[in-house]
Amino acid sequence: MGLPYEILSFPEDDYVTPSKIESALKGDKSLTLVAMVHCETSSGVVNPVEEIGKIIKTVNPGIAFLLNGSIQ
Numbered sequence: 175m176g177l178p179y180e181i182l183s184f185p186e187d188d189y190v191t192p193s194k195i196e197s198a199l200k201g202d203k204s205l206t207l208v209a210m211v212h213c214e215t216s217s218g219v220v221n222p223v224e225e226i227g228k229i230i231k232t233v234n235p236g237i238a239f240l241l242n243g244s245i246q
Contacts, residue, residue, distance in 0.1 A: 178204070190221045192229055199233040209240040 182198055184190050190210060199205060208230055212223050223241055230237050 180205070187217045187219060189219050190226065192222055192225050195226050196229045196233060199230065199237070203234070205234070205237060207238045207240060209242065211242050 180198060180202060182190075182194060184194075195208065199208070208226070210221060210223070210226065212221055227239055230239050
């Protein structure tokens with residue numbers, strides 16, 4: 175679709191680093207969506223989605239947060 179995007183990759187056996195998400199959001203004010211996987215079934219990592227959600231709303235309350243995965 176030609177939409178600009180940025181991918182932040184993390185090892186499959188480690189969780190998403192909230193400070194890296196915060197830096198990316200502060201560094202690019204044009205971002206409108208953050209998407210992430212909550213629980214990757216192949217590794218069992220549970221990402222800190224509540225903390226990341228708070229960061230998103232603090233840095234830019236207008237950003238949508240798309241969460242994929244099961245919450246236990």
